[in-house]
Amino acid sequence: MQVRVLGCSGAIAKDCRTTSFLVDCDLLVDAGTGVGDLTLDEMAKIDDVLLTHSHLDHVAALPLMIDAIASRRTRPLRVHALRATIEALRAHVFNNVIWPDFASIPSREAPFVTFHDLVIGQELELGTRALKHIEVLPAVHTVPACGFAVRCAQGGPHWVFSGDTERNAPFWTRVNQLDVAMLVIETAFSNREQALARRSLHLSPATLADELAQIAPGRSYPIYITHTKPAETEEIMSQIDGITHGSRMRAGGDAGWDIRWLQADEVLQT
Numbered sequence: 001m002q003v004r005v006l007g008c009s010g011a012i013a014k015d016c017r018t019t020s021f022l023v024d025c026d027l028l029v030d031a032g033t034g035v036g037d038l039t040l041d042e043m044a045k046i047d048d049v050l051l052t053h054s055h056l057d058h059v060a061a062l063p064l065m066i067d068a069i070a071s072r073r074t075r076p077l078r079v080h081a082l083r084a085t086i087e088a089l090r091a092h093v094f095n096n097v098i099w100p101d102f103a104s105i106p107s108r109e110a111p112f113v114t115f116h117d118l119v120i121g122q123e124l125e126l127g128t129r130a131l132k133h134i135e136v137l138p139a140v141h142t143v144p145a146c147g148f149a150v151r152c153a154q155g156g157p158h159w160v161f162s163g164d165t166e167r168n169a170p171f172w173t174r175v176n177q178l179d180v181a182m183l184v185i186e187t188a189f190s191n192r193e194q195a196l197a198r199r200s201l202h203l204s205p206a207t208l209a210d211e212l213a214q215i216a217p218g219r220s221y222p223i224y225i226t227h228t229k230p231a232e233t234e235e236i237m238s239q240i241d242g243i244t245h246g247s248r249m250r251a252g253g254d255a256g257w258d259i260r261w262l263q264a265d266e267v268l269q270t
């Protein structure tokens with residue numbers, strides 16, 4: 001399975017696009033501004049979208065993308081999200097004020113988009129060109145939110161994405177039971193902005209260290225940091241270097257956490 005990073009920044013700036021991942025060529029995970037880098041052909045091949053939550057940096061490109069490819073598609077784009085996320089999209093985006101209600105255009109019987117409820121812990125299979133198994137993981141954020149574990153339907157290790165979250169013990173309980181190829185986890189703010197991180201329910205390097213300490217002993221996989229606020233990225237990564245060094249000292253030698261900074265345009269293979 002291939003995961004192409006379209007956007008992994010916590011806000012916009014030149015060369016910084018917000019959260020979006022293209023899994024194989026048919027499944028989009030979140031629809032941040034990174035979607036705008038796809039060609040029309042690439043966008044038109046996407047049949048399913050998984051959303052972690054309703055915040056703008058994760059959904060901004062969804063209405064724009066549907067408009068861009070509507071004339072090329074013969075079946076609705078399926079959007080899968082928690083019920084609260086779908087309700088927010090219907091009420092505040094696809095409301096015929098901010099954007100046309102593409103769930104009833106061109107007709108209720110054959111709309112451009114359909115919405116499908118998810119619940120935490122649900123497992124489902126999606127992917128019209130390459131079938132994938134998905135599990136909906138818990139997240140702790142200012143609005144109802146989730147993460148995802150995705151793997152090939154035939155088997156193999158998971159690509160695990162935390163979504164936007166603060167401390168999240170149930171996430172680790174489940175992730176410690178999964179075969180994990182790699183973890184993509186947010187660290188939006190530096191330790192200097194820890195108060196804002198707590199208010200907005202995001203991680204900082206200090207709370208990330210507490211979270212990673214919950215990885216079961218003996219388990220090891222690459223950990224990719226996502227959603228850093230562009231104004232703080234260097235500070236966040238230098239603070240994370242500190243916790244990586246600390247984990248190596250505790251584990252001895254080169255063992256310890258393998259933490260990397262996720263880059264837009266990167267292609268991850270599970």
Ligand SMILES: Nc1ncnc2c1ncn2[C@@H]1O[C@@H]2COP(=O)(O)O[C@H]2[C@H]1O
Binds near residue numbers: 010055142164
């Ligand atoms: N008091 C606040 N609560 C939540 N978000 C805030 C607050 N103040 C500023 N923000 C910003 O609003 C952003 C909304 O998206 P994020 O959750 O990615 O990150 C959030 C913060 O960067």
